[in-house]
Amino acid sequence: MARDPEPPDPEAVYERVGREVAARADRLWEVSLALHSAPETAFEEREAARLLSGELEREGFRVERGVAGLPTAFTGRTGTGGGPCVALLLEYDALPLLGHACGHNLIAGAGLGAALAVRGALGGEVPGSLLAVGTPAEERGGGKAVEVEAGLFDGVDAALMFHPGVYDWVHAPLTASARVRVAFHGRAAHPTGNPTEGIDALGALIQLFNTLGVVERRFPSGSHVQGIITDGGRATNIVPEYAEGAFGLRGATTAALEELVEELHRCAAGVARATGTRVEVTRDGARYEHFRDNEVLSGRFARHLERAGIRLSEPVPGVYLGSSDIGNVSTRVPAIHPFVAIMGPDASDHTPEFAGAAAGPRGREVMLAAASALACTAVDVLLRPDVPGDAWACLRAKAEAGL
Structure with missing residues (x-):
């Protein structure tokens, strides 16, 4: 054999x-x-x-x-x-x-x-x-x-x-990472002609950046959010009815990343309630795991x-x-x-x-x-x-x- x-x-x-x-x-x-x-x-x-x-x-x-x-x-x-x-x-x-x-x-x-x-x-x-x-x-x-x-x-x-x-x-x-897009929907108006009719979507987006700047102090090591404004309106004499930001999120682990995504959702929802806007939060591309x-x-x-x-x-x-x-x-x-x-x-x-x-x-x-x-x-x-x-x-x- x-x-x-x-x-x-x-x-x-x-x-x-x-x-x-x-x-x-x-x-x-x-x-x-x-x-x-x-x-x-x-x-x-x-x-x-x-x-x-x-x-x-x-x-x-x-x-x-x-x-x-x-x-x-x-x-x-x-x-x-x-x-x-x-x-x-x-x-x-x-x-x-x-x-x-x-x-x-x-x-x-x-x-x-x-x-x-x-x-x-x-x-x-x-x-x-x-x-x-x-x-x-x-x-x-x-x-x-x-x-x-x-x-x-x-x-x-x-x-x-x-x-x-x-x-x-x-x-x-x-680290783990994800990209998220946040869009606020408001109502257009003339900033002097009928300002009380407007709902400022860009103002809501800016408020989200400010809110994240406060809460990031309690983010764990390895977690952070970096964002940019991708759509902030079309003219200075129109209250923006739409504004959008792109955010990159990182977490030391995939679980930490998902907690950070949920934090972003909560912050965006809170800003929308406070400003009278409507918000959409969507993932952009694949999630990278740690x-x-x-x-x-x-x-x-x-x-x-x-x-x-x-x-x-x-x-x-x-x-x-x-x-x-x-x-x-x-x-x-x-x-x-x-x-x-x-x-x-x-x-x-x-x-x-x-x-x-x-x-x-x-x-x-x-x-x-x-x-x-x-x-x-x-x-x-x-x-x-x-x-x-x-x-x-x-x-x-x-x-x-x-x-």
Whole structure:
């Protein structure tokens, strides 16, 4: 009777991963620079999706485009099936006016490099499943949130990505966030001819801003509201009958975010009663859930990254660095989202300087190091039988603790 072949030795595969990434380094950087030089914003990433999915297809991945009903989303799959499933996540949307000032071109390059390196290091015989997932619209729109709801991550045992930043942190302290629109309806009138007939919708909206400014003093750490006026009337000699504001809300946890949304509803309703207006409060786009780091997987990524001389530390307590739709993935499957610095801590992303760094030598160095570390972490999930179970146990423990 023929015996099943022995599984590959992970330590030997790590070495092959390094060689695979090195062999592809120039091409991965060309892809990253191509994305950087032609930035595309949320749900408009047609050329980016074409380029990245084409690279996967040429190297033997089974590519499906337009997944989850999103024209610029895709998956590339390889493997024997019937075992662990690892998803490597590629972001590639850019910021309006600032281009790749969040470094998504490096995320895409690293995820692509990791996927190709794992397949190459295992000779095309990937045990289980290896999935490269194109995730559009992280900056606005929440492509991953849509993919989660569409079931794209069902059956995935590990979702892996990294993010360039200004800190070397083993995981990202990412808050939950939502966008809400508040519209007040009043009654138009001439401010001197018949002022008593008017109901000032803009005045109501301004009062809402003032009310939130008072109640925010009791918001818990990590929670805040930031708003802008998107419609304040049409003429100075007409009492505005309609006014609208857009509000961004963040909470340290998804539960804290929902409490904040309810607070906004209560404040808006109170203002409407006090001013005689009618108010509408509506969600605008997908909710981003808070990120749950999986220490089993992020610890392995950090150890692999040390081979490149980059050491990650724990985040500074109480410091939050925004929100991301990776949070929606991390509450369903074990996930990582480490930060690796391409600039110093005195700098910031979402700036022209950071966009420049994302096309500079440090950006290339970090992208390639992250590709190798992501690939080796994927190998751990695929080849070390204890890793998927430990990762799932970690996620379940956090969920049960409400973390």
